[in-house]
Amino acid sequence: MKTPIKLKVKPIRNGTVIDHITANRALSVLKILDLPNQKNTVTIAMNVLSSQMGSKDIVKIEGRELASKEVDKIALIAPYATINIIRDYKLVDKGKVHLMNKISGIFKCPNPNCITNTDEPVNTKFLVIEKKPVILRCYYCERIMEESEIEAQF
Numbered sequence: 641m642k643t644p645i646k647l648k649v650k651p652i653r654n655g656t657v658i659d660h661i662t663a664n665r666a667l668s669v670l671k672i673l674d675l676p677n678q679k680n681t682v683t684i685a686m687n688v689l690s691s692q693m694g695s696k697d698i699v700k701i702e703g704r705e706l707a708s709k710e711v712d713k714i715a716l717i718a719p720y721a722t723i724n725i726i727r728d729y730k731l732v733d734k735g736k737v738h739l740m741n742k743i744s745g746i747f748k749c750p751n752p753n754c755i756t757n758t759d760e761p762v763n764t765k766f767l768v769i770e771k772k773p774v775i776l777r778c779y780y781c782e783r784i785m786e787e788s789e790i791e792a793q794f
């Protein structure tokens with residue numbers, strides 16, 4: 641007689657599942673989304689075995705769908721992530737995050753001498769030099785930022 645398979649994590653009724661997060665970055669995703677400071681139930685799985693990635697993280701957020709600006713931020717630290725929208729326990733939309741060629745106004749330039757860190761009314765702007773791994777260059781001071789520095793911004 642076969643033993644029934646038990647799910648480790650129960651499915652969500654409505655909300656978002658962020659899958660294929662780079663291993664050990666789920667907590668950074670929570671920080672980007674200002675969770676768990678809100679009332680949503682959040683489930684986190686870290687270092688889950690993955691045939692595609694070796695290991696990955698997964699975040700499930702009950703009762704919340706992400707805004708496009710939030711997805712843009714996630715793309716910076718988890719460029720392989722997929723966003724799954726769940727309604728009434730069914731997958732209704734699935735898409736991969738896409739890192740844009742320019743990133744504006746998401747975080748500060750780490751260069752204290754950059755014009756964006758002065759009293760001038762200038763929004764930050766970064767050009768994406770490399771997408772995997774993510775490498776950015778400040779449009780104004782040309783400071784290069786690698787993934788670890790980008791993750792620290794959140």
